[in-house]
Amino acid sequence: MLPINRRALLGTALALPALSDRAQAQGSEWTPSRPMRMIVPFVAGGSTDVAARMIADRMAEQLGQPIVVENRGGSGGNLGGEMVARAPADGHTLLMGTTGLLTTNAYIYRSMGFDPAKDLAPVSMAYTSDMVIVVHPGVRANTLAEFVALAKSKPGEMSYGSSGHGASTHTAAELFKLAAGIDVQHVPYRGSGGAMNDLIAGNIQMMLVQIAATTGAIRDGRIRALAATGPQRHALLPDVPTLAEQGLPQATATSWGAVMATGGTPAPAIARLSAACQQATRNPQLIQRMEAAGVDPSGSTAEELAAYIAAEREKWGRVVREARIHVD
Structure with missing residues (x-):
């Protein structure tokens, strides 16, 4: 299944306005009765946190209630995810779920404390x-x-950094290694910042990292860009070819964030929340701010998101097993 990105998905949504209208009509019978929460399962200041705050503000305008963003980091996002999984299923507690939390953690951790496939409900x-x-x-x-x-000529001698075990920067790098048939040693960090500093210092040789975190260092010559991992070239790095252009389409990878609710949340609430998120991600000011930060807004229906997560779980489950990624 193709990655859901703002350009493709928004185009579909605009071509099928009846779908969004139907979702709004179904959700019109539900409205939040008090201020809401959106849990970000990581510390403040990261890309997930920044994107969540932008989207929460716009969703609040649609829903008529403020959405307070709360950071609950720890255990690869599992702590924040469990907090939402155990919340009342009334639509007032949301999660900004990520690739790792919603797809790979179930394969990497012996116990997450909850089952994201059953205890969380896709929204958008x-x-x-x-x-x-x-x-x-x-x-x-x-x-x-x-x-x-070069990597094939010296197997196991070079290293790459990631933002932590099981993070998208880790699993995407392992996917690249499997596709390319190379052996580069993994060095996990607590966040991409430390890994980037060591890359610039030459203590590690490679990283897969979100584009927004690299543009300044690439421009200044402190690091060199070899390939974009998305399905197409990115506007912030238009001269950097994709993996697919360079013969490795099977290594294409995109990290993403999705709004989730507590499992069992009534369908009318899900429909209204989904419509609010879709409207938020179409806001021109939001699009401009998020794209400047290297993040592409991407609204979807709850059904589209559920299908996408299922496909991503299958894809990354294979990578985790083949690369033998685990957290003790």
């Missing part, structure tokens, strides 16, 4: 965030093919 895709493969300038590779050849 919120955003997608393409990544880029970058290397230290000292690495003797100006293209992806040259890097793959």
Whole structure:
């Protein structure tokens, strides 16, 4: 299944306005009766947190109640996810779920404390965030093919950094390794910032990281971009070819965030919340702000999101098993 991105999905939504109208009509019988919460399962300041706050503000305008964003980080997002899973199923507590929390953590952790497939209800895709493969300038590779050849010539000698075990920067890198047939050692960090600092210092040789976190360092020559991981070139790095353009379409990967509710939330509430998120992600000011930050707003129906998550679980489950990723 193709990744849900703002350009493709928004085009579909605009071409089928009746679908959105129907969702709004179904949800019109439900309205929030008090201020709401949106749980971000990571610390404040990261891309998930920034995107959640932008979207929550716009959704609040549609719903007529404020949405307070709360950060509950820990255990790869599991703590925040469990908080929403155990909340009353009344539509007043939302989660900004991410790729790892909703697809890979179930395979990586022995116990998450809840089952995201049963205890959370899809509402709407919120955003997608393409990544880029970058290397230290000292690495003797100006293209992806040259890097793959270099890695194959010295298996296990080079290393890459990620924002942590099971994070999208980890699983996407493992997908790339499997597709390219290379052996590059994983060095996990607590967040992408520390990994980026070590990449710039030359302590690690490679990273897959969200594009927004790299543009300044790429422009200044402190790191070199080899490939964009999304389905198409990104507007912030138009000169960087995709993995597919360079012969590795099977390594295409996009991280994303989705609005989720507590499992068992009534259908009218889900429909209204989904319509509010879809409207929020079509706001021109929101689109401009999020795209400037390297994040693409991406609204969807609850049904579209459910199908997408199911496909992503299957895809990343294979990667986790083949790469033997686990957290003790």
